[in-house]
Amino acid sequence: MPLPGGLEPLDLVGEQVPYYFRCPISLELMRDPVTLATGQTYDRASIESWAATGNTTCPVTRAPLSDFTLIPNHTLRRLIQDWCVGNRALGVERVPTPKQPAEPATVTSLLKQASSVSNPVSTRVSALVRLKGLARDSEKNRSVICFPDKAREILIRILFSDSSSRSSELNQEALAVLVMFQLCESECTEIASDLNKVIYLSKLLFHSSIEVRINSASLIETVLAGTRSSDLRAEISNVDEIFAGVTDILKNLSSYPRALRIGVRALFTLCLVKQTRHKAVQAGAAEALIERLADLEKCDAERALATIELLCRIPSGFSAFAAHALTVPLLVKRILKISDKATEYAAGALMALCSESERSRREAVSAGVLTQLLLVVQSDCTERAKRKAQMLLRLLRNSWPDDSIGNSDDFGCSEVVPF
Numbered sequence: 001m002p003l004p005g006g007l008e009p010l011d012l013v014g015e016q017v018p019y020y021f022r023c024p025i026s027l028e029l030m031r032d033p034v035t036l037a038t039g040q041t042y043d044r045a046s047i048e049s050w051a052a053t054g055n056t057t058c059p060v061t062r063a064p065l066s067d068f069t070l071i072p073n074h075t076l077r078r079l080i081q082d083w084c085v086g087n088r089a090l091g092v093e094r095v096p097t098p099k100q101p102a103e104p105a106t107v108t109s110l111l112k113q114a115s116s117v118s119n120p121v122s123t124r125v126s127a128l129v130r131l132k133g134l135a136r137d138s139e140k141n142r143s144v145i146c147f148p149d150k151a152r153e154i155l156i157r158i159l160f161s162d163s164s165s166r167s168s169e170l171n172q173e174a175l176a177v178l179v180m181f182q183l184c185e186s187e188c189t190e191i192a193s194d195l196n197k198v199i200y201l202s203k204l205l206f207h208s209s210i211e212v213r214i215n216s217a218s219l220i221e222t223v224l225a226g227t228r229s230s231d232l233r234a235e236i237s238n239v240d241e242i243f244a245g246v247t248d249i250l251k252n253l254s255s256y257p258r259a260l261r262i263g264v265r266a267l268f269t270l271c272l273v274k275q276t277r278h279k280a281v282q283a284g285a286a287e288a289l290i291e292r293l294a295d296l297e298k299c300d301a302e303r304a305l306a307t308i309e310l311l312c313r314i315p316s317g318f319s320a321f322a323a324h325a326l327t328v329p330l331l332v333k334r335i336l337k338i339s340d341k342a343t344e345y346a347a348g349a350l351m352a353l354c355s356e357s358e359r360s361r362r363e364a365v366s367a368g369v370l371t372q373l374l375l376v377v378q379s380d381c382t383e384r385a386k387r388k389a390q391m392l393l394r395l396l397r398n399s400w401p402d403d404s405i406g407n408s409d410d411f412g413c414s415e416v417v418p419f
Contacts, residue, residue, distance in 0.1 A: 021080050024060050025050060032098040033077050034070035038063050041073050044098070048140075072100060102134040102141040107151075114174070115154045121170055128158075128173035135180045146181055156187065160197050172212050175204070179218045188226030191219075198223075198236050205245025214259050217246050221266040230273075237276040243283040246270065250288040254295060261300050264292075268303040271310045278316050286311060286320035290327050293334070301338050305331075305345035312352035322353055328363040335372040336379065343376060344385035351392050361396055369396065 023030045023043035032044040038058040042050075050059055051068050058065055077095070084094040113119055113127035134141045145151055158174035183191075191197050204216035220242065227233055236242070246266045253259035267285060271277050289304050289311075296304055308331070311317030321327045331353075334346045350369065353360040369392070376389040 018083070021076075021083065029095070030076070030080060031095050033073040033080070035073050036071075037065060037067050037069065041076060044070060099137050101138065102144045104144055104147065107131070107134070107145050107147075111151060111154055114158060124158075125170050125173055128170070128177055132173065132177045132180075135177060142180055145177075152178065152181055152183060152187055156191065160191075160194075160200060172204075172207075172209065172215075175215045175219065176211065179215045179222070183222055183226055185226055185228065188223045189229070189232065191223045192227045192229070192232040192236055195235065195239070198239050198242075202239050202242045202245060205241065205249070210253060210256065210259070213245070213249060214253070214256070214262055217249055217266045218262045220246070221262065221269045224266075224269045224272075233273050234275050237270045237273040237279070243267075243270060243276070243279040243285065247280070247283040247285050247288050250292055251284065254292055260292060260295060261297070264289075264296060264300045264303050264307070268307045271307050277311055277314050280307075281311060281314070281316040281320050286317060286327075287324060290321070290324050290330060293330055298338055298342075301334070302341045302345065305334060305338075305342050305349065309345045309349040309352065312349045318352060318356060321349070322357045322360055328353065328360050329367045332364060332367040332369045332372055335369075336375055336381075340381045340385055343381055344388060347373070347376065347385060347388040347392055351388055351395070354392065354395055364396060 017029055021029055023033075023046045024040065025042055025046040028043070030041075030043040033041050034044045034047065035041045036047070036058055038061050040058055040060045042059070047059070047070065056065055057063060077097070081095050081097070084092045088094075110127045110131050114124045114131070116124070131145060135145055155174045155178040159171050159178060161171065191201075198220075201216050201220055204212050205220075207213050207216070220236070224233055224236055227236075246263055249259050250263040250267065253263070267280065267289070271280055271285075285307070289308055293301065293304055308321065308327075312321055328350065331346045331350050335343050350360075350364060354364055373389040373393050377386050377393070379386075381389075
């Protein structure tokens, strides 16, 4: 039986867990005991999983349950905690006091307080702060908050209400809560269709608060990704300072993991709009992406490499990346190091650079791209990645040193470049 802290079962250290401390479903020590209407107590996670699979009876009594209300059993939880403390010498860690899930009635009350314009601003802000705390606690709480049909609608209305200094904190707290939820298409379209709202978000990208800047970039990315209309996406990306604000987050807030993650996602989504990619280059995106590439986790590294490939397709982007001394070595290094997608994007960016630049070809060869590309062709990578690698090998063939595989007869007769 796994115990808090990942310890071995207590049975192995000469101590039995009292049966009434065990969940009847999992048979493990309860961390958050709750009682059903039948009077039976279970660990919250276990009984919630039981109900989530469609069961409508009490697991022990088999009595039908029309009400799955879970009542926290504080007395039993305290007894379990005391027992853990009493057995500390055996290596047992105390079960932490769980945070109670949000109650629908509480959420409804907080939303009403926050949305009522007759309430003092301080009261409305306090309600939003409490909602933010609940949303951060768990995914379940976020589901409870979003359950009322108009919850996100209320938050959007508050966010874009009067943004005077008197109520700016109210707008910012609404933004902080809103970015924790996925907006539906109609909500994204509503924001995207109102240029004033988009301009407001673009100004928040330069706010004195780091959290506000990051949240604004997050909402911009959400709205762009959730808007189907290519015209609306183009209008958003064409707003002055959006690229500058997002790129600045990448440049100057890289010590904040969330800022780095959201900055990359927002920039990638913006660069999916072909007409305005040049704005990303003008804002310094090329330098920011190259200098942050080594700091990114897998998914964000894939997005960054995809963005680099997109920007390399336009003249200004090609020039900016080709001029940076680290571009080609870093792209070569990322081949086969992150994922198949990352390999594909890195090879595509190298293809764009080496097609137009002799200097880039020499740098790629010096960085060891031959070995990397041969490995790609022989690997289980995607067909697109292999195809790009083969094209790049053919392009670079005349750039290999005289004694390299690239200029040998064996290479010329191989199936690496079958066309």
